[in-house]
Amino acid sequence: MLAYILRRLVQAAAVMLAVALVSFMLFRFVGDPLVNMVGQETSLEDIAELRDRLGLNDPIFVQFADFVWRALQGDFGISYRLQLPVSELILSRLPATLELALISGALAFVFGVGFGVYTALNRRGWVSNTIMTVSLIGVSLPTFLIGVLLIWVFAVELQWLPSFGRGDVVDLGWWSTGLLSTSGRASLILPAITLGLYQMTLIMRLVRAQMLEVLRADFIKFAKARGLTNRAINFGHALKNTLVPVITITGLQLGSIIAFAIITETVFQWPGVGALFINSVQTVDVPVMAAYLVLIALVFVVINLIVDLLYYVVDPRLRVDRAAAAS
């Protein structure tokens, strides 16, 4: 078990290093950073001095090592556009994105599993057919369109919910939350649905397909032959066996929710890291883009690690196989 975790950590470090390299390359390919930093009036000597001071004359791998070393300490440089430390910028925006992503991820998981189980157990009913049809829409409509449609219906026509922003935010020191104010919670509803709808339908269809397969398994037949209650069979025996692939997909989807919050954040003017990233792209704010890339990679790596550990909790067969392989 410990050897396995260590191995996974080494792998994760390798992935992060590769991503760091790609991020670092951004600085090279997007043009000379000094052009963005200095004004028209700066003399060539000053530019040369600045170039030297910023370490841009050092060999490339020294610069990369420097970049990684600083990144490890949370230092991604200074935003060209806003002239503020990148880490500070991102940290101030992160709560908005994480709050949105976690809420929509939780909604997607709860409703996805719930609807999936329901439609698998009641395959023929009209409720199931309705859910399946609606889920097709969820899978096929692009996120921005869903967002715009929701705004049109609930914000413009019905005027029930706000169409943009985060509402009133309560500051908890290092974390600012919109969950503690009424307007904050109301503002969260539409973006969370927009962001989570696709994931929910995906999880639902996966759970349904897995569940139908498991329900045909011999051990379910044997469980029935032993006279276990339907409840025990459906939820104790069948659902648990569907969870391994569902956990994988849900984990990966949580990563994508955070990463692809960009679109939803743009549609709803949500003040998160996604919106920050889009603005940075428009102004070629390379340090912010690089930091964002590294951050998203880190999110994926951490989630994957958690997912792998969850397998152990759910499936006892892995415990033995891996332990045997490790020894």
Next chain:
Amino acid sequence: MTEPPVLSVRDLIVEFPTRRGTLRALDRISFNIRKGEVLGMVGESGAGKSLTGAAIIGLLEPPGRIAGGEVHLRGDRIDSLSPEAMRKVRGRRIGMVFQDPLTSLNPLYTVAQQLVETIRTHDDVTEAAARARAIALLDRVGIPAAARRIDDYPHHFSGGMRQRVVIALALCAEPELVIADEPTTALDVSVQAQIIDLIKEICAERGASVLLITHDMGVIAETADRVAVLYAGRLAELGPVRDVITAAEHPYTQGLMGSIPTLTLESTRLVQIPGAMPRLNEIPTGCAFNPRCQQVFARCRTERPSPIERPGGRQVACWLLSETTAEEAHGGTALEGRGPLPAL
């Protein structure tokens, strides 16, 4: 005579509605199982053996359904019970052992969890009491160091050991009847005999009757008291194992017995029944076996034979044995060379 048989199946009909009409998979099957008796059920794949077991325990896969007949468990009719009432019969009064022990157990739960769950579903006992009973049962079915191994997961056990666990699970609520559906087919030959012996012993010990479904005549010969031969969803022959094996009366059973190799020196060619069992939508009128029967005559093609009571508690569904038509069948030659029939 006063005590009703443990299991009584009367004219059981199982049908599958399909788009091209209804398929009759079991057609008026009748048999009894007495207390402590082992009834073997043989037949080719698709003859309806497993379906009979599934119909009795109420686990027919939809759209399959019981379309006629009755099933009585010690006098109580069980084929028309509500799903919840039938659930309480399953496990508690009828236990079932399936073919493949590798897939019969839930891989995510320990043996202890599965046993305790089953025991506590049927009996109002504490967790600790259920666990103690589970350990005793595992010990009885021959799991070494049962107290320790009970907390292992199914994948820690070999195929034969898993089938022992399956048997423990099927028996843990002390059912009166155990349906064993090909319990050794998926197992190693060396383990098969042990498992069959175990089922026989443990059921005898508890006074449970057994319906042993298999296509292995060797298993039937060693284990069963009586045997029922199914052909195309119909009962062809039923009788004490010795009699049916040594002096089969139905031409199909005769062919079946003739196709079993024996360990004698002379290598005669094994008997082969020409043709194959008909599909359910192509069962001929009259006797289902008539296109393949060597001794077929006119009546076989028009009228379906009902099981005819024969001496020694045997039943044979064949017109050759009917008083009224025996002469018609080529002057009665059909009965020759089949060994002496028990005297009336």
